[in-house]
Amino acid sequence: MSTADDTLLDGWLTGDADADQRLALIDRLTDDPALRDRLLARARLHRLLDAYGPGLFPDCADETTAPARHGRRWPWLLAASLAAALLLTVALDRSWSARPSSAAALTITDASAGQDAHGQPLTAAQTPAPGSTLSTATGGHLELQSTVGDRLSLGGDSRIRLPDDDRPWLLEQGRVQCSITPRAPAAAPFIIESVEARTTVLGTGFRLERDDAGSRIVVDHGQVSVHDRIPLGGSGKQVTLGPGDQLFLARPGTATLPPWSAGLTTTAGRAFAPAGSHVQVVGFGRHDNYRDVVMRYHPETRIRVSATIDPAAGWIGYWWRNRESGTTYFVSLGPVPPDGGRFTVETRLGAGEANGRERRAPRNGDAIEVFHVQTGLAGGVRGVVHELVIIPGE
Amino acid sequence: MTSGNEHQSAFLARFLKEQDALRATAMACCGDPHLADDIFQETALACWRSFATYDPARSFRAWARGVMRNQLANHWRRQPDGVRLLPEHLLDALIDAEQQHDQADDWRLHRLQHCLQRLGPKARDLLRLRYHGQLSREAIAERLAASVAAVKKGLTRARSALARCIEDGRVDDQRTGA
Numbered sequence: 312m313s314t315a316d317d318t319l320l321d322g323w324l325t326g327d328a329d330a331d332q333r334l335a336l337i338d339r340l341t342d343d344p345a346l347r348d349r350l351l352a353r354a355r356l357h358r359l360l361d362a363y364g365p366g367l368f369p370d371c372a373d374e375t376t377a378p379a380r381h382g383r384r385w386p387w388l389l390a391a392s393l394a395a396a397l398l399l400t401v402a403l404d405r406s407w408s409a410r411p412s413s414a415a416a417l418t419i420t421d422a423s424a425g426q427d428a429h430g431q432p433l434t435a436a437q438t439p440a441p442g443s444t445l446s447t448a449t450g451g452h453l454e455l456q457s458t459v460g461d462r463l464s465l466g467g468d469s470r471i472r473l474p475d476d477d478r479p480w481l482l483e484q485g486r487v488q489c490s491i492t493p494r495a496p497a498a499a500p501f502i503i504e505s506v507e508a509r510t511t512v513l514g515t516g517f518r519l520e521r522d523d524a525g526s527r528i529v530v531d532h533g534q535v536s537v538h539d540r541i542p543l544g545g546s547g548k549q550v551t552l553g554p555g556d557q558l559f560l561a562r563p564g565t566a567t568l569p570p571w572s573a574g575l576t577t578t579a580g581r582a583f584a585p586a587g588s589h590v591q592v593v594g595f596g597r598h599d600n601y602r603d604v605v606m607r608y609h610p611e612t613r614i615r616v617s618a619t620i621d622p623a624a625g626w627i628g629y630w631w632r633n634r635e636s637g638t639t640y641f642v643s644l645g646p647v648p649p650d651g652g653r654f655t656v657e658t659r660l661g662a663g664e665a666n667g668r669e670r671r672a673p674r675n676g677d678a679i680e681v682f683h684v685q686t687g688l689a690g691g692v693r694g695v696v697h698e699l700v701i702i703p704g705e
Numbered sequence: 706m707t708s709g710n711e712h713q714s715a716f717l718a719r720f721l722k723e724q725d726a727l728r729a730t731a732m733a734c735c736g737d738p739h740l741a742d743d744i745f746q747e748t749a750l751a752c753w754r755s756f757a758t759y760d761p762a763r764s765f766r767a768w769a770r771g772v773m774r775n776q777l778a779n780h781w782r783r784q785p786d787g788v789r790l791l792p793e794h795l796l797d798a799l800i801d802a803e804q805q806h807d808q809a810d811d812w813r814l815h816r817l818q819h820c821l822q823r824l825g826p827k828a829r830d831l832l833r834l835r836y837h838g839q840l841s842r843e844a845i846a847e848r849l850a851a852s853v854a855a856v857k858k859g860l861t862r863a864r865s866a867l868a869r870c871i872e873d874g875r876v877d878d879q880r881t882g883a
Binding site: 314317318321323324325326327328333336337340341344347348349350351352353354355356357358359360361362363367368625641664666 | 721724730736739813814837858860865868
């Protein structure tokens with residue numbers, strides 16, 4: 312088989328083939344049964360790589376997975392870490408911590424109802440001191456820019472500590488939107504923990520929020536690696552997030568995700584459902600719809616779904632994927648009540664059924680994602696998912 | 706309720722085993738991954754709706770592919786020119802040929818793991834970026850300071866090396882009767 316044939320087949324399978332190439336392929340396939348077999352085999356290969364890719368490179372998993380460091384979870388440590396604002400050490404922190412950007416490199420470009428740790432109002436063009444804490448009142452905002460072009464926008468009712476020689480950035484409360492300028496490889500100190508980060512530094516846009524329920528990171532573009540100092544699963548591992556991913560790290564106890572809304576988007580950036588509207592419960596095969604909720608595996612972690620769904624849907628369940636082994640699991644939540652009323656069902660993650668071959672059993676602390684809710688009917692099923700609750704295992 | 710659960714479990718037990726192969730068949734028949742997803746989803750839905758008519762004595766694989774064939778034909782009839790599908794005679798030929806592919810996905814996956822280890826570092830690195838890192842070809846090109854065309858070419862070569870290695874394993878297995 313020639314390279315030209317391979318190129319033709321790959322072009323077809325990846326959606327790159329133009330009209331002429333399509334016609335050429337049709338001609339070839341019509342006359343050549345062997346090429347039909349090749350196309351089928353190639354499609355299987357694409358499918359396996361797509362579906363199991365993350366688990367096919369086990370040596371790479373190590374690159375994104377730091378050794379477990381939280382052997383025990385002392386209550387005071389939990390309280391301390393929470394009090395310390397759920398130390399979200401995004402990769403950004405690591406780089407700035409490794410070679411902290413001096414506060415002189417930061418300038419306030421816009422300020423409204425912002426103040427320093429002494430309650431002094433902040434103004435534009437001010438250069439805050441390294442390690443100082445800045446905050447905003449309700450409705451206020453603060454814009455910071457570094458000399459390399461990084462921009463941080465602190466929302467209202469927020470508090471952030473700037474990096475110094477020893478400590479990274481720390482969002483203590485509220486919300487910060489970060490837009491990180493791409494670095495040239497030679498300017499290496501900015502390292503984002505991902506499988507490729509050792510050689511190339513990416514520009515990254517993400518939002519970090521913290522409130523009473525926990526902390527949330529939403530990645531707009533690029534990749535960030537979140538260093539798990541949060542006692543959710545307590546593994547001390549890292550999670551790498553890509554565009555569209557959303558990581559929610561809950562305080563210990565019950566975490567309730569918001570109802571599905573425009574804020575939760577697919578990896579392709581498509582809004583899942585208009586905010587406040589009825590959601591369209593997805594059906595079979597939409598494997599890319601829910602790479603939103605990333606968390607740590609524990610067999611006793613439970614998922615509770617409260618929904619009102621057209622009884623024609625038959626049944627409801629959800630899928631989760633072990634990011635570290637590549638295996639997906641289906642967990643049935645059971646039949647939809649025939650009366651069409653609101654119902655609440657709850658299952659353990661550990662009750663899932665592996666989809667196909669289970670490469671390895673899930674381990675405590677594996678990074679996993681709930682990515683897909685499924686009913687017996689696809690597409691047009693109407694329903695409201697009132698809430699999806701994650702109840703962490705101990 | 707119980708019978709509903711049993712019905713669902715019986716369906717899922719069969720469907721989950723076949724879904725990767727079904728999706729691959731849809732990909733082969735469509736020149737558009739999104740359309741392949743739609744067809745796969747519609748096939749799954751149609752399989753579920755008509756599962757009561759499925760005769761357990763027959764092959765689920767053959768039955769599900771028959772359902773997929775109907776879904777493909779529906780798409781073709783609705784949009785013969787606009788849709789990126791192969792013509793009907795080729796759809797039939799591909800689905801017939803697919804039935805002969807008896808190598809289970811478990812076997813392929815196992816073999817694929819083996820073959821990945823045998824790839825050269827450059828090819829393996831490209832595949833790692835694409836499928837482990839889940840980067841687009843454009844992002845890979847930017848990362849490697851290469852052109853998108855070079856990345857496409859490199860990925861095609863890497864897949865070809867994998868395909869050859871998988872095929873060699875199949876031939877070896879046939880020779881040894883494994």
